[in-house]
Each structure stands twice: as C-alpha cells, then as structure tokens.
Amino acid sequence: MSHNFNQDGSICLGEQQFQQFCKLFIKHSDEICNGWEWKQKELNEGYMVKVHLRAINSKNNLGVRDHCFQGVQCHEAEPLSEEEVNMENVSNDTEEAQVTTPELIRYEYHVVYSSSYQAPVLYFRACFADGKPLALKEIWENVHDCYKERLLHGSWGTITQQEHHLLGQPFFVLHPCRTSELMTPIMDGATQEQRNVNYITSWLSMMGPVVGLDVPLSYATAVSQGIFDLN
CATH class of the missing domain: 3.30.1460.50 (Yope Regulator; Chain: A,)
Structure with missing residues (x-):
C-alpha cells in the first residue's frame, strides 16, 4: 500500500x-x-x-498490625529494651499496615x-x-x-x-x-x-x-x- x-x-x-x-x-x-x-x-x-x-x-487499610519498626529487620533485630517494648505496644495499637489487594x-x-x-x-x-x-x-x-x-x-x-x-x-x-x-x-x-x-x-x-x-x-x-x- x-x-x-x-x-x-x-x-x-x-x-x-x-x-x-x-x-x-x-x-x-x-x-x-x-x-x-x-x-x-x-x-x-x-x-x-x-x-x-x-x-x-490498590492499597487498603485492612487492620493488619505492623510488628516491625521502620528500618529494623525482624529476623535479625537485637532484643528490645523495656522502653522499646512499651513503644512497640503503642505502635501496634495505633498503626495499621497498608496491604495491597487487587482492584478490578x-x-x-x-x-x-x-x-x-x-x-x-x-x-x-x-x-x-x-x-x-x-x-x-x-x-x-x-x-x-x-x-x-x-x-x-x-x-x-x-x-x-x-x-x-x-x-x-x-x-x-x-x-x-x-x-x-x-x-x-x-x-x-x-x-x-x-x-x-x-x-x-x-x-x-x-x-x-x-x-x-x-x-x-x-x-x-x-x-x-x-x-x-x-x-
């Protein structure tokens, strides 16, 4: 053509x-x-x-708690001090992870x-x-x-x-x-x-x-x- x-x-x-x-x-x-x-x-x-x-x-709040501090690798983290344990408990009660789920x-x-x-x-x-x-x-x-x-x-x-x-x-x-x-x-x-x-x-x-x-x-x-x- x-x-x-x-x-x-x-x-x-x-x-x-x-x-x-x-x-x-x-x-x-x-x-x-x-x-x-x-x-x-x-x-x-x-x-x-x-x-x-x-x-x-897409990211949706599904109520899944984040048990890790930012920047800390869970499988290699050092034992937490009493103060850090208290901080972690507060974080777990107040923060929700962003979990990806498919959106059509x-x-x-x-x-x-x-x-x-x-x-x-x-x-x-x-x-x-x-x-x-x-x-x-x-x-x-x-x-x-x-x-x-x-x-x-x-x-x-x-x-x-x-x-x-x-x-x-x-x-x-x-x-x-x-x-x-x-x-x-x-x-x-x-x-x-x-x-x-x-x-x-x-x-x-x-x-x-x-x-x-x-x-x-x-x-x-x-x-x-x-x-x-x-x-």
Whole structure:
C-alpha cells in the first residue's frame, strides 16, 4: 500500500487507509478472540473498540498490625529494651499496615482516525467495578513508571482529557501530535525491505502498553506470514 507524505517528509495516513488497516487488524483479532470490534458511526466514519478488565493492586487499610519498626529487620533485630517494648505496644495499637489487594478496573479503548493529524488516536476511559470513573490523577498512577518519563519528557506527547469527536463524550487520550514522526521510520523501513506491515499493529504495539493495553505477538507474526498483505 502506498503512503502519503507531509511537507516535512513524515508519513500521514488517509482515512481510507486507516479503515483498511483496522479491518485487517480486526480480522486477526477475530481469529484469536482478542475482542476488537469495528463500530460504524456514520456512512464513512467508524472506529475500533475493545473492552478490557484489568486488575490493579490498590492499597487498603485492612487492620493488619505492623510488628516491625521502620528500618529494623525482624529476623535479625537485637532484643528490645523495656522502653522499646512499651513503644512497640503503642505502635501496634495505633498503626495499621497498608496491604495491597487487587482492584478490578474496566478499560474501554477506542482507536479513532484524526483528520487533523492524519493519524490514529487512542482514546480510552476507565471505571471501577462500582461504575465510578477514574480521574486523570488515578490514570497517571496506573501508568507504569517506565513510560511516565517518556510521556512527560519524550516524543510521545502526554495523556489529556478531551471530547471524543465521534461520540461527544469525555475520554482520556494519548495526544497524537508526534505520531507521524514516530511511524515514519517504521513504515519507510518496511517499504525499503519489502516487508508486509500493518500501520495499526505497529502503532498500537507502541502506544497501547502505556495505558495497560497489550498487543499479542501473533499480530506481528500474522504480518510476517503475509496475512496483512498490503500489495
């Protein structure tokens, strides 16, 4: 499949190309039961969607007492003096340990085409089991540390909250301002090496894990075996 280019030489994705890549992506999703669907909004507009339940370790006070002083290793501690014993008793009666327990969060991911950036955009929203939506602060807390620095200081942009332009509802979004810059060397390299490639697979493999969305390796395997033939 031929590519379009901006004036600066970076690759841009047309909406028809976007839909073709998405349909090929969903075809493999159906084969492996990965849960992606295509939602048609208007005659010529649509988007990919997937719902994913994710277990997050959250800290809750469960009344478990901490029998150790901070900085003391219990199995090697020296015998406590009478004064220290009294201090420990007070500490045990007044302090509760923070114990991690799994919290189930429902993530809803949308892959939508942006005509402004001529690139796909990853929208998502999340809520707890009781239906309470996560705030932006909580979304950031669930981003793995290895991605936070890239988001804040690197070329990936950042997580913001804005209106879903097809649904008119508030969603979180990974800002797409640098998408073309990121994807250009990938698509150029594939063209020069005459390799089959799916733009959506490559892009989502980079963006998805930032917000808890993994892309199974079989998508890339399917590409290499010619299932996503772009000729």
